[in-house]
Amino acid sequence: MNEVLQHTPSGLYCSAGDFYVDPRQPVNRAIITHAHADHARAGSNSYLCTRDGKALLQSRLGSAADIKTLGYAEVLTLNSVKVSLHPAGHILGSAQVKIDRGGQITVVSGDFKLDADPTCRPYEPLRCHTFISECTFGLPIFRWPRPEQVLREIKSWWQANRDQNRTSILFAYALGKAQRILAGLNADTGPILTHGAVEKINCCYRAAGVTLPATRYIGELESSKIPAGALVIAPPSADNPLWMRRFPHRSRALASGWMRIRGNRRRRSVDRGFVLSDHSDWNGLVKTIQNTGAEKIKLTHGYAAEMARWLQDKQVDAQVIATFYRDEPQVDGQSS
Numbered sequence: 001m002n003e004v005l006q007h008t009p010s011g012l013y014c015s016a017g018d019f020y021v022d023p024r025q026p027v028n029r030a031i032i033t034h035a036h037a038d039h040a041r042a043g044s045n046s047y048l049c050t051r052d053g054k055a056l057l058q059s060r061l062g063s064a065a066d067i068k069t070l071g072y073a074e075v076l077t078l079n080s081v082k083v084s085l086h087p088a089g090h091i092l093g094s095a096q097v098k099i100d101r102g103g104q105i106t107v108v109s110g111d112f113k114l115d116a117d118p119t120c121r122p123y124e125p126l127r128c129h130t131f132i133s134e135c136t137f138g139l140p141i142f143r144w145p146r147p148e149q150v151l152r153e154i155k156s157w158w159q160a161n162r163d164q165n166r167t168s169i170l171f172a173y174a175l176g177k178a179q180r181i182l183a184g185l186n187a188d189t190g191p192i193l194t195h196g197a198v199e200k201i202n203c204c205y206r207a208a209g210v211t212l213p214a215t216r217y218i219g220e221l222e223s224s225k226i227p228a229g230a231l232v233i234a235p236p237s238a239d240n241p242l243w244m245r246r247f248p249h250r251s252r253a254l255a256s257g258w259m260r261i262r263g264n265r266r267r268r269s270v271d272r273g274f275v276l277s278d279h280s281d282w283n284g285l286v287k288t289i290q291n292t293g294a295e296k297i298k299l300t301h302g303y304a305a306e307m308a309r310w311l312q313d314k315q316v317d318a319q320v321i322a323t324f325y326r327d328e329p330q331v332d333g334q335s336s
């Protein structure tokens with residue numbers, strides 16, 4: 001029996017069910033793992049995602065996009081295959097795609113993480129025959145500290161800045177990372193201000209029932225009214241002289257898995273680097289791949305070649321799928 005998913009120039013295609021998973025070009029029917037830009041591209045005739053992820057996907061694709069939804073674990077039959085979406089623990093609404101063709105199970109992980117995140121449903125371990133895994137951080141050097149510890153570090157950095165009348169500017173990817181950080185903070189230390197890109201996503205999270213502390217869109221404040229002890233959450237792209245000039249006394253920090261590599265903090269010339277990722281670290285990847293019980297592993301994203309070699313040395317049937325996602329740029333990555 002040929003494989004249920006074929007690698008095509010438009011992305012992963014299931015001919016038996018006539019759909020693509022996270023296609024990179026417009027197609028007839030797209031199943032979307034989550035709303036990050038490298039997985040959710042505009043122009044397809046119809047989309048399917050989780051109910052939790054719909055508002056985010058709609059804001060990414062525009063109001064005209066035709067988006068249907070499934071609840072987690074709800075089964076949709078498309079021709080001869082059964083499709084269901086299962087929590088990936090990555091961001092609100094993120095899913096793994098499970099495809100069942102005559103009892104042969106293929107799972108596409110999308111982006112995923114195992115660490116606790118109060119803003120989305122936790123990763124659900126799935127058993128399958130073929131597992132298509134991301135491996136953005138597929139090198140043994142990537143090991144994450146406990147997220148609670150990182151949040152404590154963020155709080156003490158903020159408090160220390162406030163005590164010295166400095167504004168704390170924390171750069172974090174606007175979709176997912178920013179909300180995960182916010183959910184771990186409260187406004188007792190000082191006011192929390194947000195860049196417009198972050199505030200827009202906060203609205204979707206709050207509408208989905210995720211509890212976030214009070215935040216204020218910074219565009220509503222005049223520069224002279226910005227309280228010195230405030231924490232500002234902004235995407236890395238906001239780190240430019242024009243946007244930053246409203247904060248004359250400041251400390252800049254970046255929250256990303258890439259901060260695990262020391263040189264990256266220096267290269268970005270931020271004062272602090274917090275190691276916080278919405279992807280799985282090396283140990284999590286290895287454990288997840290083993291727990292699927294899959295006899296075939298296919299790898300995409302990041303260090304796929306290195307991870308494939310490591311698995312092959314352990315006699316695992318592992319292959320790299322030629323990158324069908326645009327590789328996520330380091331540090332400024334879509335979902336680092």
Ligand SMILES: [Zn+2]
Binds near residue numbers: 036038039111328334
């Ligand atoms: Zn991704």
Ligand SMILES: [Zn+2]
Binds near residue numbers: 034036090111334335
């Ligand atoms: Zn992602």
